[in-house]
Amino acid sequence: MQELSLEQRLLIMSESMRLTEKAFAHWENAIITPDELGVLAEEFFRKAATAEKRADFQIVMWEYFGKLRNAHSNYFDRVASFPHGGMVNFSLLLLGGAWVVKEDDSGLLRTGDEVISVEGKPLKEWLDEIGRLTGITNWRSMIGRLPYYLSHFCSEEQIKIEIMDEQSCRRSFALPRKSIDFEAQNHGETTGRWLLHKKRAYIHIPSFNHPKFEERALGLLEEFRDASSIIIDVRGNGGGSTPGRLTHHLMNRPYRWWKEQARHPEFLRQRHPNSKIRFATDYSYAETEPDFIDPSIQIAYSGKLILLVDRFTGSAAEDFILPFIDNNRATIIGERTFGSTGQTLFRNFDHGNIIVMVGAVRSLLPNGGSFEGFGLVPDIEVSIRREDLYQNRDIALEKALELMEIR
Template sequence: MAKRAATNNSSDSTLSVARRGEIVVGVYEAVQSCFAHWETLPGFDFEAVFKAYLVEAFEAPDRLGFDLATMRLIASLKNGHTAFADDWLWREHGAPIGLAVRHDAAGWCVTKSAYEDIAPGAQIVRIGGQPIDAFASKLLAFVSGSSIREQRNRLFSRPFLFPQSFEIVMEDGTTRWIERGTELPPGPAETDGRWLEDGQRYLLTIPSFAQPRFEADAIELLRSLTDTVHLVIDVRGNAGGNTPEALVSALMPTRYRFWTYETPCSDGLARARGEPPRMIVSEADWVEPAEEAFKGKLTILIDGGTFSAAEDFVAPFKDNKRAEIVGEPTGGSSGQPYLRDLEDGMRLWVGAKRQMFPDRSPFEGVGIEPDIFKNWPPTEEPGKVPV
């Protein structure tokens, strides 16, 4: 079959019945064959939920309604590596809010702001005349995540769920009218190293593993250190990318292991019998250390924004106790997603690998617990906090 040519027409706000049919069939097949996280959904009837989705998807008046229906379906699977995206949605309805906001025990806290009159640390209590919890609860149904914490922390990065303009009220009673379209200031773009104490403690900040250079630069900086140095690695806010196996090896003077995981597997005969995919388990393998690995004292800083491949980085150090882990529990979602290109700028990711700690204790939706808990103030950005 010839592949559909992608369209860049930003005014393409409608989808034909035939096109909707192609997409929903692709979504169904990908989820049924690849999704590895059914055990976290006891009593969940995907067939019934999918039938309700079909009605909503075909009755949606436009592409926006169709996208939101599909996002609601995928979010119902409660997995941080299972998501639907549409370039058109971001292009037409994705004007930024200008705020980064996290949710914790204290409430909804601004961590980054593009506005001079809203400082990091401000608490938002109302949006659009509603208590923020009531406002958010209506939108979280469209946000994928392996936990309610992850969904809440992702909410403000989904601007198309918000009105084009709205009023926010702070805890101190001040108000601010938000007109979407203001970009947040950029965060750290490169791996960075600096001395906290000359010759004694060194801070290595790794903002991402999305590009090979982040890991390569970290290894290069690491090579300049002797084993007498106390190395502090900051992966707070690192949302992952590619698992940095070479960096882990460069820091491990003792043997280590990553995850035990399981993934679904099926065949034609099993499907003919109506049998669900069976789960294949792969136990965590021990990896022998490299002789030239860094042997000095190691501390790793984490938070709820430490996610995916960044959690792959932290996990071996937690398992073999090579490093002291400081901060807040990590995001709690990793594993290889299956990517389904639905064409026309639409993509579906399905979490096809369910990871757990080597002792089989759960990781998904839980995260990696620190050895020393520290609730990072929102005014302290990654790379700014010596320990």
């Protein structure tokens, strides 16, 4: 692992602060104010200068961006991510006050097992410790990042985890690390199938990180055009690029997107060249109201729509969901979504290994309601139980199929 020079570290720190001061649009959630950036400069330039190890500098940058408390503002280093080896890859859910296993790549843990401790430390202590460093306050949605941080702070080749199983027995496992494939998010595929031939269909879109996901969804939509109802599943979809074409092909009535705010009107002008831009009374931000978009009835799917969402549905996937909530085009089933989207300014360093991200646009519901840090609320909320996980029951899909039967 090649270390970063003092000049590189100070440049990254300087550019991070410059982009924050220039464009950061989420000060209402931050634990600092714009006026405090100057005070922080001395502290963080000193920390950047003394963090000679690449991994230590990464912690400094996490601490800095943690003060902004914005999921779309962060520091990412592909080289320094796991100084002790690969990543221990599992995911958790908070159910009834307990953290339980949702998925585990090692195959050692069962879906539904409750996690008691990691490396002998109660999971809550890990959450508090990492939260203080990174600024994460809402672990319900941000829990997807926990394995990423644990893999950095745990120094053993294998990470010891203690669980309580279905029979309330405590068991311990040593989870192996695996090298992380940063392109794996593009390896999946959008899939679809008939639930009832020529009548009901199902489409699962795992990501919008590559155009192929939307393209395949559009192809399946054409294949299922004669269906009376379609379920579109974007659970676990963390976003990517907003699938505007897919939205347009599913709309048979006027629809609109977010109300947006930005520090600089040119950001909004680039995104909405035909929209009217207005300013706050103190000129602290510019704002654009969403215009209604007329559907193309000739190409639009006209049948019934059901959309499945969960707490891991975020960013561009929330962009996808919002218009269907706003105009009641679809029935939304599942959990409250992640709660973060918006245009991000990027700056790359070290030949692309390092990315600095600053959230430059704040999104609000079309009626002006809060969204960041809160998420989108489905029409029909479902509550997952541990027994559902152990029995491999998909209660959100079951509810959708039940609704199809009623219709």
